[in-house]
Amino acid sequence: MFSQQSLTPNQKFLLNLLIPSLYLLPLVIVFFLPKNFGFGNESLVPFSLTIGMSGLTVWISGMISLGKALQVLPGANSIVAKGVYRFIRHPIYLGIVFTHFGLFFACGSTFGIIYTLLLIIPLNVTRAQLEEKALLSKFGKSYRAYHSSTWF
Numbered sequence: 001m002f003s004q005q006s007l008t009p010n011q012k013f014l015l016n017l018l019i020p021s022l023y024l025l026p027l028v029i030v031f032f033l034p035k036n037f038g039f040g041n042e043s044l045v046p047f048s049l050t051i052g053m054s055g056l057t058v059w060i061s062g063m064i065s066l067g068k069a070l071q072v073l074p075g076a077n078s079i080v081a082k083g084v085y086r087f088i089r090h091p092i093y094l095g096i097v098f099t100h101f102g103l104f105f106a107c108g109s110t111f112g113i114i115y116t117l118l119l120i121i122p123l124n125v126t127r128a129q130l131e132e133k134a135l136l137s138k139f140g141k142s143y144r145a146y147h148s149s150t151w152f
Helices: 009-032 042-069 091-107 110-139 141-148
Strands: none
Touching: 009 091, 009 110, 042 091, 091 110, 110 141
16 A cells, blocks of 8 residues: 555655656657647547647646645645535546547547556546545545545
8 A cells, every 4th residue: 555654755756756757758759749630530629629728727727726735646634625626526637637638639649548548547546546545544524525525
């Protein structure tokens, strides 16, 4: 089981660099790869970009709502139930997935779609599960009530 307390400072530092890099790396790679916009159906590009921009909006809204509570590694300092967190428990993770999927579909990037399905989605689900365990352990009934009133 993962626990921040079991990590050395160097391990925490490396994870704080590695995890965001896993989100940035495919964006950089796809930027330089040849494009097949909308996988050959360019009429899908505006729809895909809308999904990507909507995801980016949710992602940024989540970060703003968290404020100083924002962390890369799962933690349990407080229950944030303001802003987009009133409706979604993990808006940053959801936003990351929609941003990547929308942008990669708009570019027609098979690599990006596969990367999202095989790495980004499992990584975000795992991060969400670890956060929920930590929050449930620290806040118990309060977190259960929040959990039952929100989506993912």
